[in-house]
Amino acid sequence: MTSNGNKDFRDALFARHENVVTSGLSMVGDALMVAAVPVGLATRRFKVSIGALGAGYLVAVIAHLFEPGTVRDEVIGVARHPIWAVRAETERVSKAFLQRSA
Numbered sequence: 442m443t444s445n446g447n448k449d450f451r452d453a454l455f456a457r458h459e460n461v462v463t464s465g466l467s468m469v470g471d472a473l474m475v476a477a478v479p480v481g482l483a484t485r486r487f488k489v490s491i492g493a494l495g496a497g498y499l500v501a502v503i504a505h506l507f508e509p510g511t512v513r514d515e516v517i518g519v520a521r522h523p524i525w526a527v528r529a530e531t532e533r534v535s536k537a538f539l540q541r542s543a
Contacts, residue, residue: 450522451529457511458533466504468534473497 458464474497481490505512519526 447525447528450518450525451532453514454518454526454529455533457505457508457515460508463504463508463511464533464537466507467501467530468537470497470499470501470504471530471534473500 458467473493477490477493477497480493481487484490502512502516505515
């Protein structure tokens with residue numbers, strides 16, 4: 442896909458996070474997934490890292506139950522374009538924090 446595809450992906454991801462509960466829980470899931478690496482390194486246990494990653498993913502999927510019809514699209518979209526997903530999610534979370542601080 443082209444950069445247009447990346448923009449389309451981002452717009453679709455943003456649309457799947459319009460519900461406040463979905464957006465908030467997705468951020469919690471993101472935080473758990475990001476924390477998986479330092480937690481695993483700190484504990485020196487691979488299973489702890491995988492557990493944190495799995496918990497974050499589970500929270501993110503559960504978040505989409507509050508935005509009907511988005512679970513499948515979110516899972517498939519992220520699986521197909523993980524780098525675009527990370528970029529779009531980073532932008533979404535950044536915008537959310539900037540709006541709250543303004």
